[in-house]
Amino acid sequence: MTSRPTVLLCDDSRALRMLAARQLDDCGFHVVGEAGNGHEAVSQYQALKPDVVLMDLVMPECDGKQALGRILAQDPGARVVILSSLGAQSDIEECLKLGARSYLQKPIDPEVMDRVLHEAVA
Amino acid sequence: MAAKFLGQFLLERGTLTPAQLLAALDAQRASNPLLGELAIHHGMLDASQARRINERQRAEDRRFGDIALEMGWLSEGQLDVLLTAQKKGRKLFGQILVEQGVLTAEQLETELAAHRRDLDEANHALALGIAGHPLADVATSAIRVCNRLFPRLLGSQCQAAGIAHDAALEACEVTAHVRIASGSDAMLVGVGCSRATMQAMACALLSLPAEQCDDELAVDALGELVNVLMGYVVRDTLPDDAAYRAQPPSTRLSAADLAATGRTLALAMASQRGDFVLIVG
Numbered sequence: 001m002t003s004r005p006t007v008l009l010c011d012d013s014r015a016l017r018m019l020a021a022r023q024l025d026d027c028g029f030h031v032v033g034e035a036g037n038g039h040e041a042v043s044q045y046q047a048l049k050p051d052v053v054l055m056d057l058v059m060p061e062c063d064g065k066q067a068l069g070r071i072l073a074q075d076p077g078a079r080v081v082i083l084s085s086l087g088a089q090s091d092i093e094e095c096l097k098l099g100a101r102s103y104l105q106k107p108i109d110p111e112v113m114d115r116v117l118h119e120a121v122a
Numbered sequence: 123m124a125a126k127f128l129g130q131f132l133l134e135r136g137t138l139t140p141a142q143l144l145a146a147l148d149a150q151r152a153s154n155p156l157l158g159e160l161a162i163h164h165g166m167l168d169a170s171q172a173r174r175i176n177e178r179q180r181a182e183d184r185r186f187g188d189i190a191l192e193m194g195w196l197s198e199g200q201l202d203v204l205l206t207a208q209k210k211g212r213k214l215f216g217q218i219l220v221e222q223g224v225l226t227a228e229q230l231e232t233e234l235a236a237h238r239r240d241l242d243e244a245n246h247a248l249a250l251g252i253a254g255h256p257l258a259d260v261a262t263s264a265i266r267v268c269n270r271l272f273p274r275l276l277g278s279q280c281q282a283a284g285i286a287h288d289a290a291l292e293a294c295e296v297t298a299h300v301r302i303a304s305g306s307d308a309m310l311v312g313v314g315c316s317r318a319t320m321q322a323m324a325c326a327l328l329s330l331p332a333e334q335c336d337d338e339l340a341v342d343a344l345g346e347l348v349n350v351l352m353g354y355v356v357r358d359t360l361p362d363d364a365a366y367r368a369q370p371p372s373t374r375l376s377a378a379d380l381a382a383t384g385r386t387l388a389l390a391m392a393s394q395r396g397d398f399v400l401i402v403g
Contacts, residue, residue: 013342013343013346014342015324015327016342016346018330018339026174026177058370085350085352085353086302086353090363090365106350106353107275108177108180109178110177111193
């Protein structure tokens, strides 16, 4: 059993998932699941009900915005934080309007991620 | 003429053997420990704290000591002790070659002068090569981003070595690129390299030993690296309010294929993880 907040990590890059998982562990989070695209993120969210989802935007098949919308349609209280290498204002605005709790830009700044994710689960 | 690091330059001139180069690099690394390593050695930080500061450095482009101070993990006095110790032990590559008896001081002076000429010629050739090119701004931005990010992400210096010619493009065994579309415009950033260089970059990016980094993971890491490079180039070159759509990294096209479109500019790049080709379009 763990009292650490749980995270579902969604990124099509295995390398990024590996890096982020290590940093999330350092920040006191427990990575309960990993998804390689938006479809997997939606189904894993249903199964795992994590405290927060860290979601990439650009992914094949089902992208982060679609997955964000579907997760929030299922669970309006879901806490999803976007993590993307691209930071167009229009993307940030759209994601926040869709209901993302925050928007982080790669490369990951562990201090910022730590603060933002803890705020998201508070 | 292509810009090269001093060690590589001397190796290619036959001034150094591979064994001498490796021994000198080992000695240089040993003489120049990272501040985090020194802090751990002095019992001022534990490994987890040093790693967290290193990770912040990757994202923030700030000095280790400044972050450690901000986090309250080191005092000003402790930082002074560490910086003094670091500076005291630091040796230049050429100095090590002399100490190891590979070169005399006079030979070193001659070689350094030749290396400086080589760098000047390469920089001049690069400037001429991209001057007036429609992609000169994007290429300059991409080079600047690589120069800034490589030390943070890969622990390696990086420099442009000239326009990439066919042989350099053909030598790329793997190439990852990312495209974005902004209105009617499109932008592309790609990195092509040998499998050995890709492996070295991936291991550095992920802080993994080579035996734990399979080919698939290394390709994935190269894609992620390109993704981050593109993110910075976009921020550097597009207006803040520009809207764009991005595609995930692709490895389907070779460096030669990307260069053959005629709408790209391929640059030869040198890094301590290996040479690579940076493609912008």
